[in-house]
Amino acid sequence: MSSMRRLGALFVGACAAICTFPAVAMAHTRWFAEGTLQPYTTMEPTSLYLLAWAVITTVIVSVGIYLERNTILRLEWIKPRLAHSFDRAAGTFSMVAGAFFVVAGTHEYLFSSNMENALGVPSYFIIAQVFIGLAFLVGAYARVAALALIALWALSIAWFGWLPMVENLWVVGTGLFILIMGNDYFSVLNVRLLKKYTQHYHAYALPLLRVCTGATLLVLGFSEKILHPEFGINFLAQYHWNFMQLLGFAGYSDYLFTLSAGSVEALLGIVFILGIMTRLNALVVATFFTIPLFILGPIELAGHLPHFAAVVMLLLFGSGDKFVLIPRVHRIAAHTRPGAHRR
Numbered sequence: 348m349s350s351m352r353r354l355g356a357l358f359v360g361a362c363a364a365i366c367t368f369p370a371v372a373m374a375h376t377r378w379f380a381e382g383t384l385q386p387y388t389t390m391e392p393t394s395l396y397l398l399a400w401a402v403i404t405t406v407i408v409s410v411g412i413y414l415e416r417n418t419i420l421r422l423e424w425i426k427p428r429l430a431h432s433f434d435r436a437a438g439t440f441s442m443v444a445g446a447f448f449v450v451a452g453t454h455e456y457l458f459s460s461n462m463e464n465a466l467g468v469p470s471y472f473i474i475a476q477v478f479i480g481l482a483f484l485v486g487a488y489a490r491v492a493a494l495a496l497i498a499l500w501a502l503s504i505a506w507f508g509w510l511p512m513v514e515n516l517w518v519v520g521t522g523l524f525i526l527i528m529g530n531d532y533f534s535v536l537n538v539r540l541l542k543k544y545t546q547h548y549h550a551y552a553l554p555l556l557r558v559c560t561g562a563t564l565l566v567l568g569f570s571e572k573i574l575h576p577e578f579g580i581n582f583l584a585q586y587h588w589n590f591m592q593l594l595g596f597a598g599y600s601d602y603l604f605t606l607s608a609g610s611v612e613a614l615l616g617i618v619f620i621l622g623i624m625t626r627l628n629a630l631v632v633a634t635f636f637t638i639p640l641f642i643l644g645p646i647e648l649a650g651h652l653p654h655f656a657a658v659v660m661l662l663l664f665g666s667g668d669k670f671v672l673i674p675r676v677h678r679i680a681a682h683t684r685p686g687a688h689r690r
Contacts (some may be wrong), residue, residue: 384577384578384581385577386575386577387575387576387577387580387602389576389602391600391602391603393606396603396606396607397573397606397610400606400607400610403610403614404610404613404614404617407614407618408614408617408618408621408623411618411621411623411624412621412623412672412673414623414624415623415624415672415673416673420624420627421624421626421627421665422626422627422630423626423665425626425662425663426663426664426665427663427664431532432663433664434528434531434532435532436660436663436664437524437525437528437529437530437531437532437552437660438486438528438530438531438532438533438534439533439656440524440525440656440657440659440660441483441484441486441489441525441528441529441530441533442483442484442486442530442533443652443653443655443656444480444483444521444525444653444656445479445480445481445482445483445484445485446480446484446652447480447652447653448476448477448479448480448483448496449477449480449481449484450480450652451473451476451480452473452474452476452477452480453477455468455473456468456473457472457473457476457503458476458500458503458515458518459514459515461511462503462507462511467506468506469506472499472502472503472506475495475499476496476499478492479492479495479496479499483525483530485535486530486533486534486535486536487534487535487536488536488537488538489525489529489530489534489537490525490526490529490537490538490541490542490545491538491541492525493521493522493523493524493525493526494522494526496518496521496522496525497518497519497522497523497526500512500515500518500519500522510570513562513566514563514566514567514570514571515563516559516562516563516566517559517560517563517653517654517657519559520555520556520557520558520559520560520563520657521556521559521653521657523551523552523555523556523559524552524553524555524556526541526545527545527548527549527551527552527555528545528549528552529541529542529545550667550668550669551667551669552667553660553661553664553665553666553667554622554666554667554668554669554670554671555669555670556657556660556661557619557620557622557625557657557661557666557667557670558619558620558670560616560619560654560657560658560661561615561616561617561618561619561620561621562616562620563616563654564612564613564615564616564619564632565612565613565616565617565620566616567612567616568608568609568610568611568612568613568614568616569609569613571609572605572606572608572609572612573606573609573610573613576602576605576606576609578605579601579604579605579608579609580601580602580605583601583604583605584601588604589601589604591604615628615631615632619661621671621672622666622667622670622671622672622673623666623671623672623673625661625665625666626661626662626665628661629658629659629661629662630662632658633655633658633659633662636651636654636655636658
């Protein structure tokens with residue numbers, strides 16, 4: 348086995364070993380908080396914990412950059428080879444996103460279940476969300492509906508402030524993706540002018556979806572766990588997921604577990620944003636998002652439906668060629684440099 352392949356295998360093993368235990372807690376901890384939680388105070392060495400995770404993050408990202416530059420473990424074989432596969436997948440993504448917005452509206456919340464009508468969300472915002480979802484679902488003026496979705500996200504800042512909406516940047520990514528790609532494969536009605544204009548930007552659709560998905564993970568890792576560990580600790584009080592203690596690590600407190608979960612979530616977001624090892628990262632995220640579904644039930648399924656759809660798109664089609672740390676030409680140059688194919 349070549350040294351690069353050994354490094355690749357080591358990278359996968361390290362990711363599995365480091366990420367498995369805390370990433371189970373990637374559920375939206377804020378959804379499980381009833382009322383206002385008091386800020387958590389502790390005498391534990393927070394700086395030491397965060398320094399350790401900063402080192403781990405730096406190492407994993409550095410190895411990921413090396414593997415991406417040398418085109419190792421990019422999982423290209425996953426990409427569908429059939430004609431129009433991306434158009435079909437984009438149409439399916441639009442329909443899945445539409446189904447989510449309809450379900451969210453009928454359950455009287457906007458974008459995420461902690462933004463409910465009972466908490467002051469205007470009813471007409473929720474009604475608009477339902478109509479946007481229906482447009483995506485049936486393929487009727489999907490691009491116009493995408494513009495409306497982005498506008499709805501922007502208007503919601505006045506009600507919720509910046510942080511909750513930054514936590515929902517995936518909405519912007521979904522809107523931009525559908526604005527560019529539409530639901531042409533399964534569409535009923537289209538605005539030809541928008542379709543003609545946006546077809547020049549198809550190469551940006553997937554990268555924008557990737558960056559917004561990564562930004563959502565990065566922000567949530569900090570806002571719900573690292574900066575506000577009380578949400579994670581409250582969650583662990585309801586669901587005893589800190590199995591590190593059951594494995595004999597008695598000193599692995601709920602606080603450390605929460606910081607670990609947030610650090611891993613932020614790490615996965617950073618990898619998406621950089622556009623390195625995108626398929627492998629998507630596979631990891633999909634696996635970790637699946638675990639809570641079998642334990643927490645419908646609230647996780649409903650809340651993560653659009654995230655799943657985005658992650659599947661990235662798993663199948665990769666990072667795209669825009670907004671990536673290592674452009675394709677550099678990857679090819681590194682892969683075909685003199686001596687690269689010597690045994």
